Amino acid sequence: MAKMNLLQAINSALDIAMAKSEKVYSFGEDTGSFGGVFRATSGLTEKYGRHRNFNTPLVEQGILGFANGLASQGSYAIAEIQFGDYIFPAFDQIVNESAKFRYRSGNEFNVGGLTIRTPYGGGIAGGHYHSQSPEAYFAHTPGLKIVMPRNPYMAKGLLLSAIFDPNPVLFMEPKRLYRASTGEVPEEEYSLELGKADVVREGKDLTIVAWGAQVEMAEKAADKAAEDGIDCEIIDLVSLLPWDAETVAKSVMKTGRLVVTQEAPLTSGFASEVAATVQDKCFLYLESPIARVCGLDTPYPLCHEKEYFVDHLKVYEAIKASMTY
Amino acid sequence: MAKMNLLQAINSALDIAMAKSEKVYSFGEDTGSFGGVFRATSGLTEKYGRHRNFNTPLVEQGILGFANGLASQGSYAIAEIQFGDYIFPAFDQIVNESAKFRYRSGNEFNVGGLTIRTPYGGGIAGGHYHSQSPEAYFAHTPGLKIVMPRNPYMAKGLLLSAIFDPNPVLFMEPKRLYRASTGEVPEEEYSLELGKADVVREGKDLTIVAWGAQVEMAEKAADKAAEDGIDCEIIDLVSLLPWDAETVAKSVMKTGRLVVTQEAPLTSGFASEVAATVQDKCFLYLESPIARVCGLDTPYPLCHEKEYFVDHLKVYEAIKASMTY
């Protein structure tokens, strides 16, 4: 065990994966010997050479096209997109190609070795184009896996699973926590199951569902609610695709109440999927409407970030409203 | 009034818009004098010249980049994407640019003159890449309007509204109905309000929500349910962004039951947004879980299209299940 922040945990996972197989490649804009703008790939070029960890030209659609091709060749391709906000030029390669590669070929070919790493999320004074949480844009895409860790321990184990998972995985890293989140992390290899939600805290009165950096807000809100005597169960979805509806439904059948919170704007976010599914699975158990606590339906602003941000107070208010419905 | 099919109605709207303002331009792959692969732009080059209706090189991101620029200059830019399946290379220009143009500039600039036309949907033996219904991919995007007509009359009036609406509009045309759907359409100019749902049929037992070509399935299912004595209200959402939650909620408060149906795969589709919102707004009125009748979570297949297709029988079964819950 060692104390690591989230970036170090990511770096450790990449290091272990690259040591484990010569067929693992890591690349992206500025990710070469410089180590990436957040330094997630630091030291990899020195250790594995400039053909294993390298810079790409500045073209996201090319990064993913290249990565799809490399993965289809049987390699493990780990592509970094510098910010989640800049993943959209690669949308076609991800949604029409990565996700459909195996199906359309009848399993003659696949890009299972592909992992896309990208930092996402707000709270860092980044404005429109350095703050987006675009996970829901991808969640409508059969064939893709989406994974979002909430802390260093999860990040390392999940990233190692993602890299060696035989399906393309979009791995979204909460950049607000890159340095802010620290914890004990095994130095050696370990992996955590994809597609499985994590019950972060058990409780009996109300279920909160969150993922990535937003789990922190759920925890803070639950702490505050505890002062009012409200006992919240917190579920970190961990994987958005495929997602673990069973674990959530089980919890809601117990608590009868659900608050889902996400950083992204409300409309057509992943919280809507969770709410839609749970109202179906738990109809007779629900004691109050499922609440979605989300960003406003605007682009991510700079100067009112504090107000726009989906903080623990907003989650707390939703908990109270649900309890007193 | 004249009898028109959906394509003719679209063509008529384009014709009227181009006659109305010299600043209206129409372009896309093969849309020039050839008139587009579906012939929606037939005759426009002859009438308005090859600078008003023209071919583009084969590059969707360029079509939208060009269209954004042209719209920001004060023109009305009508960009055709040949198939909805090929809109993804333009995703960045739509989601990061068109939708945020006004907001990010503090209203110094806007692309309100932009309309994106694209045929979508299945049922035409098109397989993976000529059948997708990608509306939900765009519905998470504040700043964009999304409109989907169900018949020729709606198509013409809505397209005219979309073209002259001061916001960028994604206008998705149900290609299965291009020739199959016919009806009386005024030959002159008229417009239909964006953002407003249309109660296609009133009923008291159960509400069905659909949009675009899927409204036909809702109607057929309702007909069949009527034989069982079930009286369905059918709402065509018409606009997905912003969408008319009030009209839907009002209906569900009356009927107590809701079936939402879409062609696209279930997970994170727009039906999820409808369900999530309605369970919140109508919690105390609901007598059964909101049902989503959607495509399977797979890419759109060729050889099992009949089975995959969200036909009226599937909607009918959901109605019955809801009634007997």
Place this chain on the structure above:
Amino acid sequence: MAKDKQHQLEIVTEPKFIDGSALKIPMLQILKEDGTVQKGAQVPELDKELALKMFDTMQFIRILDERMIAAQRQGRISFYLSSLGEEAASIGSAAALDDGDMIMGQYREQGALAYRGFTVEQFMDQLFSNERDLGKGRQMPVHYGSAELNFMTIASPLATQIPQATGYAFGQKMDKSGTCTICYFGEGAASEGDFHAALNMAAVYKVPAIFFCRNNGYAISTPSQGEQYAGDGIAPRGVAYGMKTIRVDGNDILAVYQATQMARKLAVEDNEPVLIEGMSYRMAGHSTSDDPTGYRTRDEEDAWRAKDPLARFQTYLIKKKWLTEKDAEEIFAEKKAAVLAALKKAEKVPAPHIDELINDVYDTPPQQLKEQLEQLKAHIRKYPEAYPKTASRIDGGEK
């Protein structure tokens, strides 16, 4: 002449604009339209067996294309897309490769696939989306693929395979496999952003890839010159990326073969990616959904008919005495019989089982998808008459 130090650029003081005329790229031709060898041309080394295999494949593809266009008209298949007039480009280039080289096509390279050994039955199984189709009937006709033959499954989104070829070739280079990747695409697809990304990255990484642009004059109805591009076609772009580039007569199978053979050497031995632009013409409509009379003249088509790659090569082979008219007729008859027989057989093979609907979305179907399939099957059992093709086999079948 003075040089700028950092950039190593020549310095000039006269403000002169350079344009497309600065770089006109000529076209390599070995066989003239009449099938005779160009004066001064060096015919590539090519033994009789290989030459006849190339000819055989051309014949086969010509027949397959013509027959399947007819089959579509008869309503036996839903869609077809031919390579009529462009057989030399795909077959001549495929013949210059090793079997271990990866082929990534656009959709008009059935010639390369046939050359690799895809059987007439395999073609038909795909075209009829039957249960023997390697692609499990999931894509439209002509979206062939075979891992065994190193032929990447065709997909409809244009140009996406071009950066994928760069990535694939990178992997081949790292594996020291001694193989390369050839990537075909149309001059229309070369307008896509993915093309730009792919060639630039290939030049930067020096991967063993051959980018083969089939410039057939049209992208559906859009003519290349002036509407798809304003410059001298696609080849100068290779030069701009700092990539080895050559333009060939795409209807001259010997020129195509020679250029590709040399390109392969550059790619595999020197890790030099190469751009080849093959000039040709799409003789038929874009696909069976298209009618070209709306956008081009009969005269233009006729002018190109005179350049037919198959007739040209046949004349050459006959002159060389490797073939007689009679041989050619026999090959034709034999191929035609094979095509017809396979067609009849394939259309009787049933569709894949409904269970295949959820396979291959992921390596194994997630729980939710299994439930969706079960629901669907229950629904089909309830309404068997509405899903007749599936209902009868739903509970038997191979899975």
Place this chain on the structure above:
Amino acid sequence: MAKDKQHQLEIVTEPKFIDGSALKIPMLQILKEDGTVQKGAQVPELDKELALKMFDTMQFIRILDERMIAAQRQGRISFYLSSLGEEAASIGSAAALDDGDMIMGQYREQGALAYRGFTVEQFMDQLFSNERDLGKGRQMPVHYGSAELNFMTIASPLATQIPQATGYAFGQKMDKSGTCTICYFGEGAASEGDFHAALNMAAVYKVPAIFFCRNNGYAISTPSQGEQYAGDGIAPRGVAYGMKTIRVDGNDILAVYQATQMARKLAVEDNEPVLIEGMSYRMAGHSTSDDPTGYRTRDEEDAWRAKDPLARFQTYLIKKKWLTEKDAEEIFAEKKAAVLAALKKAEKVPAPHIDELINDVYDTPPQQLKEQLEQLKAHIRKYPEAYPKTASRIDGGEK
């Protein structure tokens, strides 16, 4: 030489591969590094007033950049991005335009904006995201824009503005406006698919657009040569698209001015789009978030310091007796005072009112957004201590 009829191509029989060396594009330079005029160069016509305006703007931008880097270090603004060392490229080109021409920048063209007349107060209001910012404080510092000055609001996604420039220029041409669009971008951004789309479409439609590539050697940490591209930079691509192209010394404001002036004429009078590649160097880090010592040497930076565009132009103006050292010092002092004063003022101006959060998403806020705002305001009223900046003004304010 024989010519292919359809394609009008020269026919060759020797299989020769062409590569980047076939098209090396020289660099126009008028002022040498020491500020003297190159032998044989024709200095562009430029009266004293214009020359001094250009110099003035360069000085201003130099000071603004240096001062705001310092302000960011002091924590007074969150982020800054300078154009140190690249002032000649944006100011020299902007000076060659008409005020009616549209400018679309990447983010390092504050010089062009200042030249157009954006005031020091306007710069500061944007940098401090205060309520006077034309952009309503919504974007990060340096994302300037002004409809009045025909300067399109900067946005972070790279290269998206390039095809937009093609579209904008198309509209200008159709309107017979007699204006053009200039579009700036880095050599890194030129790798994006949008670049390819934009230039090809501009060449096809013959729009009055000037594409100005600032090749400053780096995209953040990625060096251009060999890692961003393998060819001879960006200019040859223009030639490949069939577009008029020129490469200039980006640190020589006279060369930039001359080339842009001629380009504007080609664009506006002949509807010929033009690509200009200005060779320069990014003297500072990419932004205040970047430290370049991790990826380049001090020596390299020093070599470029010797090419400083501001010093070069100053020497020229002094030699020409349009300026004295003392004048230059006075201009410097005056600009500095103005920058400092404006900075102090701007940081005291409050942020935009919270109501602005939902404006401009659409032309008018939809009902749901109004409800979201009301909920948010109710929440802030409940927890005023948690949102101190907003809470105090929530029910007063200007809206």
